[in-house]
Structure formats: structure tokens, C-alpha cells
Amino acid sequence: MEQLLDGFATALTPTHLLMAAIGVLLGTAIGVLPGIGPAMAVALLLPVTYGMEPTGAFIMFAGIYYGGMFGGSTTSILLNTPGESAAVVTAFEGNPMARQGRGAQALAAAAIGHFTGGIIGTILIVLLAPFVAKHAVDIGAPDLFAIMVLAFIAVTSVLGASRIRGVASLLIGLTIGLVGLDEMTGQQRLTFGSLHLADGIDVIIVAVALFAVGEALWVAAHLRRKPFVPIPVGRPWLAKADLKRTWKPWLRGPVIGFPFGAIPAGGAEIPTFLSYVTEKRLSKHKDEFGKGAIEGVAGPESTASASAAGTLVTMLTLGLPTTATAAVMLAAFQTYGIQPGPLLFQRESGLVWALIASLFIGLTLLLVLNLPLAPLWAKLLRIPRPYLYAGILFFASVGAYAVNADIFDLLLMFVIGLLGFGMRRYGLPVLPAIIGVILGPAAEQQMRRSLQLSDGSLTGLVNSPMAIVVYVVILLIVFFPLIKKFLPKPTPPAAPVEEREKVDA
Amino acid sequence: MTTETEAGPKNWLRERSELGICALLVVLGVLVLTDALRIPTDFAQRGPVGPKAVPILVGSLLLVVAVLLARDVLRGGRGEAEGGEDVDLTEPADWRTVLLLCGAFLANAALIGVVGFPISGAILFWGAAYALGSRAYVRDPLIAAGLSILTFVVFNNLLGVPLPGGPLMEVF
Numbered sequence: 001m002e003q004l005l006d007g008f009a010t011a012l013t014p015t016h017l018l019m020a021a022i023g024v025l026l027g028t029a030i031g032v033l034p035g036i037g038p039a040m041a042v043a044l045l046l047p048v049t050y051g052m053e054p055t056g057a058f059i060m061f062a063g064i065y066y067g068g069m070f071g072g073s074t075t076s077i078l079l080n081t082p083g084e085s086a087a088v089v090t091a092f093e094g095n096p097m098a099r100q101g102r103g104a105q106a107l108a109a110a111a112i113g114h115f116t117g118g119i120i121g122t123i124l125i126v127l128l129a130p131f132v133a134k135h136a137v138d139i140g141a142p143d144l145f146a147i148m149v150l151a152f153i154a155v156t157s158v159l160g161a162s163r164i165r166g167v168a169s170l171l172i173g174l175t176i177g178l179v180g181l182d183e184m185t186g187q188q189r190l191t192f193g194s195l196h197l198a199d200g201i202d203v204i205i206v207a208v209a210l211f212a213v214g215e216a217l218w219v220a221a222h223l224r225r226k227p228f229v230p231i232p233v234g235r236p237w238l239a240k241a242d243l244k245r246t247w248k249p250w251l252r253g254p255v256i257g258f259p260f261g262a263i264p265a266g267g268a269e270i271p272t273f274l275s276y277v278t279e280k281r282l283s284k285h286k287d288e289f290g291k292g293a294i295e296g297v298a299g300p301e302s303t304a305s306a307s308a309a310g311t312l313v314t315m316l317t318l319g320l321p322t323t324a325t326a327a328v329m330l331a332a333f334q335t336y337g338i339q340p341g342p343l344l345f346q347r348e349s350g351l352v353w354a355l356i357a358s359l360f361i362g363l364t365l366l367l368v369l370n371l372p373l374a375p376l377w378a379k380l381l382r383i384p385r386p387y388l389y390a391g392i393l394f395f396a397s398v399g400a401y402a403v404n405a406d407i408f409d410l411l412l413m414f415v416i417g418l419l420g421f422g423m424r425r426y427g428l429p430v431l432p433a434i435i436g437v438i439l440g441p442a443a444e445q446q447m448r449r450s451l452q453l454s455d456g457s458l459t460g461l462v463n464s465p466m467a468i469v470v471y472v473v474i475l476l477i478v479f480f481p482l483i484k485k486f487l488p489k490p491t492p493p494a495a496p497v498e499e500r501e502k503v504d505a
Numbered sequence: 506m507t508t509e510t511e512a513g514p515k516n517w518l519r520e521r522s523e524l525g526i527c528a529l530l531v532v533l534g535v536l537v538l539t540d541a542l543r544i545p546t547d548f549a550q551r552g553p554v555g556p557k558a559v560p561i562l563v564g565s566l567l568l569v570v571a572v573l574l575a576r577d578v579l580r581g582g583r584g585e586a587e588g589g590e591d592v593d594l595t596e597p598a599d600w601r602t603v604l605l606l607c608g609a610f611l612a613n614a615a616l617i618g619v620v621g622f623p624i625s626g627a628i629l630f631w632g633a634a635y636a637l638g639s640r641a642y643v644r645d646p647l648i649a650a651g652l653s654i655l656t657f658v659v660f661n662n663l664l665g666v667p668l669p670g671g672p673l674m675e676v677f
Contacts (some may be wrong), residue, residue, distance in 0.1 A: 175567065182556035189556060192540075221599050224591050389591075389637055401668070418607075
């Protein structure tokens with residue numbers, strides 16, 4: 001508690017407050033732009049913080065993170081085209097509402113839902129994270145390796161339509177992660193004698209290349225000549241009748257969202273959908289669902305926001321990213337030489353608590369700034385597409401070049417960007433590749449450390465109860481399709497699964 | 506009939522162009538394996554597992570997945586192309602736009618060291634906007650130049666992230 005107050009003291013200084021405000025505004029502005037999800041927003045805005053000290057940089061990031069998440073829902077409601085998977089469900093009810101002229105109410109329900117979910121989620125971070133971190137310190141190398149394998153398996157199996165394509169993407173990521181000097185022996189791997197490659201490929205370059213460059217090239221190949229026309233909207237507000245219908249969904253959201261965010265199950269996609277189904281079942285206005293029921297906006301938005309908070313618990317305490325955005329955040333930590341994980345709360349206690357305090361501040365700023373600014377954000381949706389994608393390439397280049405001031409990085413980004421293009425064309429999900437790049441080297445280290453302790457015997461990987469439990473879970477996930485065959489067929493749920501577009505980044 | 510048989514193999518390949526991804530995975534796998542086998546293990550090894558083990562595992566898995574993916578494609582499985590707000594999958598791919606965009610990107614990489622970021626960045630933005638169909642010959646370059654110079658000043662002077670100014674900035 002005391003640490004949290006110290007965190008607030010750090011975060012509430014005028015400079016840091018200004019940074020949080022800039023972060024929130026930038027994050028929302030970039031997140032609202034069509035085609036840019038929170039992961040790409042964070043990746044594109046990384047270079048802004050290269051010259052800053054870590055605390056200020058992460059306070060700004062907290063703002064960008066929540067701002068980017070929030071921006072996505074505006075696109076969903078006003079354009080019916082979610083910029084990110086977390087906002088897919090919001091479009092189900094939010095867009096019909098906007099078409100009926102209730103866009104202002106939909107935006108308000110989303111904004112307040114986002115705030116409520118985020119605040120409850122962040123309170124849960126405060127309560128849970130130190131506890132998890134304390135116990136995670138005792139977790140040994142075999143357990144960490146098992147958890148990382150679980151992350152690999154979950155990210156390839158839970159998401160996407162095709163497992164084999166998920167695995168292919170993961171392996172591509174692992175291969176990129178292999179490039180450079182072996183951390184334990186200093187041997188060169190896949191460097192082909194190049195000095196540029198000896199340091200390894202910067203995760204930021206890979207993230208920007210796959211998310212931004214790959215996306216820009218992919219969109220360019222199939223650019224819609226007549227972009228969707230956004231629905232104009234006024235200032236968000238809620239009438240009493242609406243408030244009566246929304247406060248319960250807002251409070252239910254975190255219950256579903258937070259736990260799902262914390263486990264590696266693909267972030268907000270599944271929990272927002274669950275929240276939608278729950279709200280539909282519990283609502284007194286079932287007939288309105290599909291035609292613009294406000295509960296269907298309030299619940300999923302609160303869920304998405306709380307799941308973003310849950311993601312942070314796993315990322316900060318275990319160093320395990322469960323979503324693409326968290327993966328980019330982890331990469332940001334690494335550029336500052338800070339390794340999230342069990343020891344983070346001991347080593348960088350000041351920074352972590354300032355970050356958590358700034359989550360509260362960021363959420364509050366988000367609500368205060370975004371309600372009046374909503375009509376302005378809606379205008380951003382009209383940006384001419386050539387400028388939008390030219391801008392994405394432009395800032396991707398700035399970011400890649402600024403990492404090391406090296407032209408080689410631009411070329412590397414181009415090649416990986418082409419790879420990202422190919423992956424989008426053939427339905428290889430991008431997230432497993434990013435997770436592979438980030439967690440691959442760490443997993444290898446933990447595995448080798450475990451085997452070192454056991455003198456090379458493979459039993460060294462399964463010599464703790466926790467590792468065994470995790471491996472059982474992994475086996476269940478892997479063989480789930482087989483198990484499903486023996487289970488009685490469930491009746492298909494009457495949920496609207498129609499036109500659930502697959503969106504990443 | 507004859508035209509059909511002529512188009513046959515070509516069409517067959519086009520239908521299954523995803524095999525290219527399999528080929529890419531095979532190339533990657535072979536690359537990783539040959540590189541791993543070249544690593545000397547006699548010295549500097551700590552512990553029973555050396556720097557070779559993981560690359561050999563990853564390389565072998567790449568080959569296995571390449572085969573499995575090829576099997577999936579030959580059995581009629583297709584990767585689902587990614588949709589999006591500005592993506593229209595009903596139209597065939599517009600390769601001219603993609604190539605022009607690549608050109609703009611590479612022009613920036615080639616020029617940034619020579620003429621500095623303010624100029625190369627402007628070329629990138631204008632080139633990319635042109636490639637994507639913007640034809641405002643006055644407004645586009647003005648926006649490109651403005652954005653590029655503003656970005657340079659903000660990053661270089663305000664945020665402390667150095668970018669090459671090039672000859673243009675030396676004048677000031």
C-alpha cells in the first residue's frame with residue numbers, strides 16, 4: 001500500500017502527469033485510426049520514448065496502452081470494422097446503435113465501461129501482482145520452461161482457424177529469435193558472419209515489421225477503393241434509463257475479463273464474446289440484441305479493459321506476454337534493459353508502482369478527455385487512406401531507424417515486413433511469431449538451465465509438481481480435438497457468430 | 506480442350522500457391538539445420554545441452570511442419586486471408602501498388618544516409634501516398650515535407666532521438 005502511494009507520488013509530478021496525458025491522447029488518436037490496433041499503436045509510438053528515462057517512458061506507455069484499447073471501440077461503433085480482436089464484439093451492438101442515432105450513448109457506454117473495467121482490473125493488479133511475484137520467485141527453471149511451453153501451445157492452438165498454420169508462425173518466430181550470439185556460450189547462430197546480426201534481431205524491429213509494414217503492404221494489395229463512411233456522432237452521454245441498464249454489465253465485465261487476460265488464451269477475444277453471451281442471457285431486453293442493445297456494448301467493453309489489466313499481471317510478474325500488445329510492451333521493457341519477471345517487483349519496485357499508479361491516472365484522464373473529445377476522434381476516421389498507410393510506413397521507418405541508427409535495420413524490417421505480408425495472405429497468425437521471437441530465447445535458457453541441474457537427464461524438466469501440472473494442461477490442450485470426439489455433441493449455442501472477421505494487431 | 510490442358514498445371518499451382526509457404530519453411534529449416542551443424546561444440550560448452558540442441562529441434566520441426574502444411578494444402582485446406590477495415594478481398598491483389606510501396610520504402614533506406622531524414626522521409630511519404638492512389642500534386646508533397654520536417658525536429662531536438670539531418674539541416 002505504501003509502495004502504491006509512493007507510486008502515486010512519482011506519477012503525480014507535473015512532468016509525469018503531462019506524459020500520461022500525452023500518452024492517453026496519442027494512444028487514443030492512433031488507436032482510433034482505422035487499421036491500427038493497440039499492438040501496432042504501441043509499436044509505432046515506441047520511438048517517442050527512446051530518449052526518456054524509464055519511469056517517464058512507462059508512464060506514457062500505460063496511457064498509450066489503455067488509450068489504444070479504447071480507441072479501437074470507437075472504430076467498432078462508428079465504422080462497424082473493429083481495428084482489433086478485443087473490439088470485435090463491441091461492433092455487434094455498438095454499430096446498430098450508432099445507425100439508429102444512438103452513437104453518443106454507445107460511445108458513453110463504451111467509455112464508462114472501459115473506465116470501470118480498467119479501474120477494477122487495476123485494483124486487482126495491486127492486490128494480486130505482489131502476491132504472484134512473491135511466489136513466482138520460488139518458481140524454478142523447469143516450471144518457467146513449462147509455463148513458456150504452455151504459452152507457445154496455447155497461442156498456436158486457441159487462436160486462429162488452423163493449428164498447423166499457427167505452429168508454422170511460431171516456428172518462424174523461434175527461428176528469428178535464434179539469430180545472434182548464444183547467450184550461454186557466445187557461439188554465433190544464424191549470423192552468417194554478419195556483425196549486424198550478431199546482436200540478434202531487435203524485437204521492436206520484428207514487431208513493427210510484422211504489424212505495421214506487413215499490414216500496410218497487405219492493405220495496399222487489397223485497398224478498398226471506397227472506404228466505409230463513419231457515422232457522425234455528438235457528445236457522448238447517457239440517460240437515466242440507459243444507466244439503469246448498463247451499470248450491472250460494467251461490473252460483471254471484470255469478473256470475466258480479468259482471469260482470461262491473465263492466462264495465455266489470446267487476450268480479450270474469448271472473454272468479450274463470453275461477456276456478450278452472458279449479457280444477452282441476463283438482459284430484460286433480449287429482443288433488442290442484434291439491433292443495438294446497450295448492454296452488449298457496456299459488458300464487453302468493461303471485459304476487454306479488465307482483460308488488458310489481467311494481461312499486465314502475467315506480463316509484469318512472470319515476464320509472459322499473453323497478447324500481442326503485451327508482447328510489444330515486454331519488448332519495450334527489454335529495450336530499457338529491464339526484464340519483467342518475478343524479480344521485477346524487488347529490483348524495480350519504484351518503477352513498477354509508478355507504472356501501476358499511472359494506470360489509474362491514465363484511465364481517469366481517458367474518461368475525462370475522451371468524453372468531450374469523441375466528436376473529434378470520430379473525424380479521424382475520415383483520414384484519406386493513402387495518407388494513413390503512408391504515415392504508418394513513415395513512422396515504422398522512423399522507429400526502426402531510431403533503434404540503432406542503422407540502415408541495415410530498415411532493410412531487415414522490409415524483409416520481415418514482406419514475411420508479414422505473406423503470413424496475412426495465407427492465414428498464418430502473427431501473434432505466435434511475435435511470442436516466439438520474445439519467449440524463444442528465454443525458454444531455451446530455462447530449458448538448458450534445468451537440464452544443467454539434472455545433469456542432462458530429461459527428468460530435470462518434470463521434477464516439480466507445478467511443472468507436471470502445467471504439462472498435463474498442455475497435453476489436454478494438444479489432445480483436445482481427440483477428446484472432443486468422445487464427448488457427446490453439445491447443442492450449438494444460439495449466439496451470433498456471424499461475420500466474425502479475424503483481426504489481429 | 507488444348508487450352509485447358511495448357512492452363513492446367515499453371516492453374517493447379519495458382520490454386521495451391523500456399524505451397525510457397527511450405528517451400529519457405531523448408532528453406533528456413535535447412536538453413537537452421539546446416540547452421541546448427543556448423544557450430545563447434547568441443548569448447549565453451551556449459552552443461553549437457555549446448556548451443557546446437559534448440560536450433561536442431563527448431564530446424565527439424567520446420568521441416569515437419571512444412572510437410573504437414575503441404576499435406577493440408579494438397580487435401581484442399583486453405584489459409585484464410587486476413588480481412589480488415591480497409592481490405593477488400595473480393596478484388597484480386599493489386600501488385601502494382603505493392604511494388605510502388607516497396608519502392609518508396611527502399612528509397613528511404615537508400616537515401617537516408619545520403620540526403621538525410623527530412624528529404625528521404627518526405628520522399629517515402631509522398632511515394633507511398635502516390636502508390637496508394639493519392640494524386641494531389643500540390644497538397645501531397647507539402648504534407649510530406651511538413652510531416653517529415655516536423656518529425657525530424659520533434660524527434661531530434663525535443664525527444665532526444667537523433668535522426669540524420671543531411672545537407673538540408675546543415676544549412677540552418
